Amino acid sequence: MAQLGLALIQMRCEKAAIGDNIKEMRRYLGQAKDAKADIVCFPEMSITGYIDPQQHPEAVIARDHPAIKEITGLSREYHTTIIAGFVEDNPSGKPFITQFIAEGSSIKGYYRKKTIKEDEAEWFSPGGDQPVFSHSGIKYGLSICADIDDENIFKELAHQGAKLVIECAAPGLYGDQKTRNWQEGYDWWRGECFGKLGKYAADNGIHIAVATQAGRTVDEDFPGGGYLFSPEGKCLAQSGDWKEGMLLVKIPTD
Numbered sequence: 001m002a003q004l005g006l007a008l009i010q011m012r013c014e015k016a017a018i019g020d021n022i023k024e025m026r027r028y029l030g031q032a033k034d035a036k037a038d039i040v041c042f043p044e045m046s047i048t049g050y051i052d053p054q055q056h057p058e059a060v061i062a063r064d065h066p067a068i069k070e071i072t073g074l075s076r077e078y079h080t081t082i083i084a085g086f087v088e089d090n091p092s093g094k095p096f097i098t099q100f101i102a103e104g105s106s107i108k109g110y111y112r113k114k115t116i117k118e119d120e121a122e123w124f125s126p127g128g129d130q131p132v133f134s135h136s137g138i139k140y141g142l143s144i145c146a147d148i149d150d151e152n153i154f155k156e157l158a159h160q161g162a163k164l165v166i167e168c169a170a171p172g173l174y175g176d177q178k179t180r181n182w183q184e185g186y187d188w189w190r191g192e193c194f195g196k197l198g199k200y201a202a203d204n205g206i207h208i209a210v211a212t213q214a215g216r217t218v219d220e221d222f223p224g225g226g227y228l229f230s231p232e233g234k235c236l237a238q239s240g241d242w243k244e245g246m247l248l249v250k251i252p253t254d
Helices: 018-034 066-077 145-149 151-159 182-204
Strands: 003-010 039-041 081-088 096-103 106-112 133-135 138-144 164-169 207-212 214-216 221-223 227-229 235-238 245-252
Touching: 003 018, 003 227, 018 039, 018 066, 018 245, 066 081, 066 096, 066 106, 081 106, 081 164, 096 138, 106 138, 138 145, 138 151, 145 164, 145 182, 151 164, 151 182, 164 182, 182 207, 182 221, 182 227, 182 235, 207 245, 227 245, 235 245
Parallel strands: 003 039, 003 207, 039 081, 138 164, 164 207
Antiparallel strands: 003 245, 081 096, 096 106, 133 138, 207 227, 214 221, 227 235
């Protein structure tokens, strides 16, 4: 049976540290290449970190920024498809939260986060289009973090023929960093994924995969978590805890 190798990266993405984040992405790309992954998926805002765009305007970048070009070039260097995220400049208003797909030193497309909740509305604009992409004969789409709360996003992608949806996330944890209970934070996000994404997978007969920011940044913490849910809603694979790392999963393409 033909299979698609998908590397789901749980990565610490420091805020506004674009160069350091790309250096870390290179390290994971090396691991994914050794594991023969076809697609390497990084979390939401993996390049720029999860920034307040008003506090870090220097990390709000356009699609032609050198960082985007560098990641695009890495897709050829490492012979893989890369899914990565950044805060995208919007000349008409507040920035977008964007994931893009790079393959063979070119960009296949972009997805802008549709679900902008109250705590993000001051900073970001919602996207609109829900594109579907293809790799090794399997159609797939993207969702970003709070999109997990809108089952219609997953239903629409399935309607367009997607057999796989990849959720790229960076849910910030509440509470004092000094007394952080990492297990509690990890269990919360895991419960969100199992309760919602598992249901969407079963309702639409699709695979759903998850890659989440992990670890402590300068002023915020992220729970980590990599998962793969089957078209029956079962969890086929999951990361062991909240720590950084890579989860390699296989998805049938027949």
